[in-house]
Amino acid sequence: MLQEHSRLFQRMMFAGDFVLTIVAWILAYLIRFELLVPPEWVPFERYLYLLPWVLIVASLVFWSTGLYAADRAQRISSLVFAVAKAVAVELLVVAASLSFYRALSFSRLMLILFGVLTPTLMILYRLAIYSYVRRARRQGKFVRRVLIVGAGTVGRRLQQALEQFPWMGLVVVGFADDEKQGPDILSGVADVARIVDESHDTDEPVDDVFIALSLSAADHIANLIEDLSSRLVHVCMVPDLFQFDVLNSRVTHLAGLPVIHVIDEAPIQMGRFWKRAVDIAFSAVVLTLSSPLLLVLATAVK
Numbered sequence: 001m002l003q004e005h006s007r008l009f010q011r012m013m014f015a016g017d018f019v020l021t022i023v024a025w026i027l028a029y030l031i032r033f034e035l036l037v038p039p040e041w042v043p044f045e046r047y048l049y050l051l052p053w054v055l056i057v058a059s060l061v062f063w064s065t066g067l068y069a070a071d072r073a074q075r076i077s078s079l080v081f082a083v084a085k086a087v088a089v090e091l092l093v094v095a096a097s098l099s100f101y102r103a104l105s106f107s108r109l110m111l112i113l114f115g116v117l118t119p120t121l122m123i124l125y126r127l128a129i130y131s132y133v134r135r136a137r138r139q140g141k142f143v144r145r146v147l148i149v150g151a152g153t154v155g156r157r158l159q160q161a162l163e164q165f166p167w168m169g170l171v172v173v174g175f176a177d178d179e180k181q182g183p184d185i186l187s188g189v190a191d192v193a194r195i196v197d198e199s200h201d202t203d204e205p206v207d208d209v210f211i212a213l214s215l216s217a218a219d220h221i222a223n224l225i226e227d228l229s230s231r232l233v234h235v236c237m238v239p240d241l242f243q244f245d246v247l248n249s250r251v252t253h254l255a256g257l258p259v260i261h262v263i264d265e266a267p268i269q270m271g272r273f274w275k276r277a278v279d280i281a282f283s284a285v286v287l288t289l290s291s292p293l294l295l296v297l298a299t300a301v302k
Contacts, residue, residue, distance in 0.1 A: 010068040012129070013067075013068055013126070013129075014059075014062070014063075014068060016122075016125050016129075017058070017062060017067075017122055017125075018055065018058075018059065020118065020121040020122055020125060021054065021055060021058045021118060022051065022055070023117075023121060024114055024117040024118040024121055025047070025051055025054060025114055027113075027117050028110045028111075028113040028114040028117055029044055029047050029110060031110075031113050032107055032109050032110040032113055033107075033110075036109075042107070047110075050098065053094075053097070054094055057090055057093050057094050057097065058090050061086055061089050061090040061093060062086050062090070065082070065085060065086045065089055066082070067082050067083065067086045076127075079123070079126055080123055083119045083122050083123055083126075084119055087115060087118050087119045087122070088115075090118075091111065091114070091115045094111070095111060133169075137169060140203075140204075142169045143169050143171055144169055144170050144171070144207040144208055144234075145171050145173045145199070145204060145205065145206050145207050145208070146162065146170050146171060146172045146173065146206070146207070146208045146209075146210060147172075147173055147174060147175075147176060147186070147192065147195060147196070147206045147208070147209050147210070148172060148174075148175050148176070148209075148210045148212055149175070149176045149177070149189055149192055149209060149210065149211045149212060149213060149224065150175070150176075150177055150189075150211065150212035150213040150214075150240065151175040151176075151177040151180040151182070151184075151185060152177075152180070152212065152213075152214070152240055153240065154212040154238055154239075154240040155175060155177070155210075155212040155238075155240075158210055158212055158238055159172050170208065172184075173186075173199075173204070173206060174186040176188060176189055176191065176192045176195065177189065178190075189213070189217075189220050189224060190220075190223075192209065192224055192227070192228070193224075193227040193228060193231065196209065196228065196231050196233050197231070200231075200232070206233060207233065207234060208233065208234045208235075208236065209228060209233055209234070209235045209236070210236045210237075210238055211224060211225075211235065211236070211237050211238065212238040212239075212240055213239075213240060214239075214240040215239060215240070221237075239260070
């Protein structure tokens with residue numbers, strides 16, 4: 001669900017970063033060789049020839065570092081850190097790879113300027129988008145109202161998850177439950193269709209219904225789906241599996257059918273092991289690629 005709502009957001013961010021990388025590269029050249037007094041002027045065509053490689057490296061690094069992950073949009077601090085980390089890795093890989101390009105004496109100052117301009121433009125771009133979306137949602141735009149059927153453990157966790165990612169625009173209007181009581185309980189399960197119909201007669205209609213009932217309520221779920229099938233509403237299932245002693249559960253797909261792995265035979269620690277292995281392999285590759293640059297820096301210091 002999170003991935004579906006963030007797909008357009010990710011594409012927008014990637015396209016913007018792609019363009020901003022080009023802009024930052026051009027601005028870095030203009031500042032270094034046009035505004036500042038260079039020891040030796042270099043035509044722009046020579047740096048323009050390297051731009052495709054810079055874009056390829058930037059695209060691969062930005063995706064591999066998780067810059068476009070859904071949780072990057074939660075806080076400004078995490079956003080700035082993610083952008084800074086991605087650009088730092090990009091600069092390291094670009095500098096290490098360009099050290100093998102003997103035909104061009106690359107300007108270190110231009111690379112530094114590029115490293116400052118790129119994250120600055122990317123962060124400003126994100127802040128502008130977030131500000132526009134936040135302002136629009138205060139006006140009721142780009143908002144989808146959610147009714148959760150089932151106020152148990154899963155229903156409450158679903159509410160917290162939606163509140164954790166406000167940029168998705170999914171706003172919980174309340175719950176429908178036969179057993180729970182509270183100010184946010186709008187009706188019983190049997191009255192969900194009525195709540196949906198009444199909301200569509202107002203300016204704040206219910207757009208999504210999340211069914212978070214236990215598997216023991218299969219009859220209620222079947223009746224609810226049948227009632228909502230004739231309504232203009234998006235219905236999603238979030239099965240309550242907390243009644244079982246689940247271990248390392250996950251969801252996969254088989255020929256288009258969702259398969260819930262209630263107990264996974266793979267040990268829980270295997271996920272951490274593979275993540276650590278990937279981190280070590282990535283660090284080894286980065287160090288190998290950056291070794292020529294480090295050698296040059298060490299020689300220059302001496």
